[in-house]
Amino acid sequence: MARRLKLDITETAEYLEKSLKQAKSVAHKERLQMLWWLKSGQVSQHQELSHRLGRAPATITRWLFQYRQGGLTQRLAVNTPPGATPKIGGEALAK
Numbered sequence: 001m002a003r004r005l006k007l008d009i010t011e012t013a014e015y016l017e018k019s020l021k022q023a024k025s026v027a028h029k030e031r032l033q034m035l036w037w038l039k040s041g042q043v044s045q046h047q048e049l050s051h052r053l054g055r056a057p058a059t060i061t062r063w064l065f066q067y068r069q070g071g072l073t074q075r076l077a078v079n080t081p082p083g084a085t086p087k088i089g090g091e092a093l094a095k
Contacts (some may be wrong), residue, residue, distance in 0.1 A: 005038065005046055007064060011072055012037045030055075031063060034071070 009016075016036040016046070023029045030053055037043040043052065050057045 005044060005049070005064070007038060007068070009035055009039045009067075011035070011039070034060070034063060050065070 013021075016032055016039055020029060020032040020036055023032055025083045034049060034053060037049065037052070046057060046060060050060045053060065067086060
């Protein structure tokens with residue numbers, strides 16, 4: 001038997017739903033969707049959440065850990081690698 005998730009979501013279901021509708025990036029949408037499902041009681045098990053989102057259980061565990069550590073702002077932060085510095089810059093790029 002799968003264990004139930006224990007997570008205290010501080011935001012209201014209405015706020016999460018509104019934020020979900022206004023989200024522009026897919027990354028934000030799926031992270032808000034996860035929190036909204038948990039808050040509204042539609043999902044109560046880790047495995048079911050993983051299946052609905054199409055993500056690995058380890059990914060869901062990491063997302064939940066990040067939410068516990070820093071709340072919604074931490075959970076919505078999408079880290080992108082800086083990449084290489086541009087070879088063309090300044091006036092050459094403007095032309």
